[in-house]
Amino acid sequence: MPAADPGALTRHLRHLTETIGVRLAGSAGERAAGDYVAQGLAAAGAQVKQETFPVQCRDVRAQQLQVWHDGAWHDCGCSLFANAPGTEGAWVEAPLAFFDAATGYQRPDLAAELQGRVVLHLGCHIESRENYRRLIAARPAGVLMVDVRYPGASPLADAIFPAYAQAAGVVTALNVAYLDAWRWRERGATRARFRVVGGPRPAESANIVADLPGSEPDAGVLYLGGHHDTQADSVGADDNGSATAGLIELARVLAPRPRRRTIRLISFGAEEQLSVGSGAYVRRHREELARAGKFLFNFDSFGSLLGWNTLSGSGPRELDLLLPAYFARHGAYCRRERGVLPYADHFPFNAAGVPALTLMRLNCAAGRFFHHRPDDDLSRIDVKVMAASLNAVADLMSDLAAAETLPFPAEIPMDERAAVAFCWDDLFGGW
Numbered sequence: 001m002p003a004a005d006p007g008a009l010t011r012h013l014r015h016l017t018e019t020i021g022v023r024l025a026g027s028a029g030e031r032a033a034g035d036y037v038a039q040g041l042a043a044a045g046a047q048v049k050q051e052t053f054p055v056q057c058r059d060v061r062a063q064q065l066q067v068w069h070d071g072a073w074h075d076c077g078c079s080l081f082a083n084a085p086g087t088e089g090a091w092v093e094a095p096l097a098f099f100d101a102a103t104g105y106q107r108p109d110l111a112a113e114l115q116g117r118v119v120l121h122l123g124c125h126i127e128s129r130e131n132y133r134r135l136i137a138a139r140p141a142g143v144l145m146v147d148v149r150y151p152g153a154s155p156l157a158d159a160i161f162p163a164y165a166q167a168a169g170v171v172t173a174l175n176v177a178y179l180d181a182w183r184w185r186e187r188g189a190t191r192a193r194f195r196v197v198g199g200p201r202p203a204e205s206a207n208i209v210a211d212l213p214g215s216e217p218d219a220g221v222l223y224l225g226g227h228h229d230t231q232a233d234s235v236g237a238d239d240n241g242s243a244t245a246g247l248i249e250l251a252r253v254l255a256p257r258p259r260r261r262t263i264r265l266i267s268f269g270a271e272e273q274l275s276v277g278s279g280a281y282v283r284r285h286r287e288e289l290a291r292a293g294k295f296l297f298n299f300d301s302f303g304s305l306l307g308w309n310t311l312s313g314s315g316p317r318e319l320d321l322l323l324p325a326y327f328a329r330h331g332a333y334c335r336r337e338r339g340v341l342p343y344a345d346h347f348p349f350n351a352a353g354v355p356a357l358t359l360m361r362l363n364c365a366a367g368r369f370f371h372h373r374p375d376d377d378l379s380r381i382d383v384k385v386m387a388a389s390l391n392a393v394a395d396l397m398s399d400l401a402a403a404e405t406l407p408f409p410a411e412i413p414m415d416e417r418a419a420v421a422f423c424w425d426d427l428f429g430g431w
């Protein structure tokens with residue numbers, strides 16, 4: 001039986017990270033990655049189609065930030081959030097207001113403190129539509145977002161959720177390095193100014209959908225997923241070149257195995273703006289998912305050298321009990337993190353009522369220390385680690401595809417349904 005080949009994984013990863021490079025949603029790089037994965041899946045014998053959807057492409061030609069302390073302006077690194085507007089090259093200058101997201105939204109009157117200011121926002125994910133609405137309604141001059149997961153020395157790249165921007169509007173938002181923010185506070189910084197040339201531009205992204213048809217069309221569909229876009233200025237070897245390369249190998253490994261159920265491999269576009277491609281897929285195929293969708297296994301950043309495999313997402317307990325034996329067979333282990341996680345491409349499938357998990361490989365308590373950074377390159381990856389996980393999942397999926405009846409109910413646990421529905425409405429804007 002064919003198995004995932006570390007040499008092939010390396011070859012795919014080299015092409016994605018070195019020949020193509022950065023693969024921002026809606027850009028030529030993302031398109032090239034989509035074409036590459038489509039070719040690889042077709043070469044494995046899958047029936048491939050592309051499904052396009054609209055996206056805002058982050059198209060930044062220049063970005064500058066300066067902060068005033070100790071009697072002088074200081075240049076600082078910054079990265080415009082996807083979906084946030086630039087300044088058409090003009091400088092915007094305002095007093096600086098320090099604001100921590102964890103407790104700041106308890107303040108009754110945000111405008112009194114933030115209006116007309118550049119807000120240093122400690123915590124770069126506003127995981128509440130109401131808090132986001134209040135921040136924008138306070139009319140800040142701009143927002144400097146600090147990722148608090150890892151106290152790094154360089155700005156990360158990130159995105160404002162499109163559903164939030166659409167519902168409440170958006171201002172210029174720049175990611176800044178945690179250690180820069182710390183220094184500004186320590187030095188008593190009082191003012192900031194920034195300019196950005198470029199910003200969001202309407203563009204198209206695509207999901208690559210590839211079928212390995214089963215012999216019994218009514219037996220349901222099993223899904224394998226990954227995303228082929230990256231964040232700005234990151235070649236994304238782990239996030240998510242690992243899964244893009246992995247899907248091509250999975251198609252090759254699974255194609256010759258007998259199956260009753262169809263296995264559908266989907267390489268999603270535009271994950272980095274909050275699963276825009278996966279959201280587009282479930283909105284377009286809601287009926288198919290309700291009728292035939294059995295299970296999605298999604299991969300996102302699962303190749304870190306050091307680290308531990310972690311499975312997140314909502315699915316039945318019977319499924320959790322099956323998984324460890326498949327990993328152990330290939331000398332690998334994984335830890336199951338329970339609870340609803342809306343920040344990867346499995347989540348829209350959960351919202352559509354389909355059990356769906358994402359495999360990640362964390363390497364520090366805050367996640368992955370090179371997350372969304374330029375140094376997420378090939379040196380971070382172990383293709384043998386990847387191959388072990390891919391072989392475990394290939395065995396699982398071919399057993400499930402061949403089974404007379406599935407060994408678990410294709411549904412979301414009762415106690416997680418309300419939280420799934422809430423996140424789908426709040427973060428994604430619902431159906």
Ligand SMILES: [Zn+2]
Nearest residue numbers: 239240271300
């Ligand atoms: Zn990712």
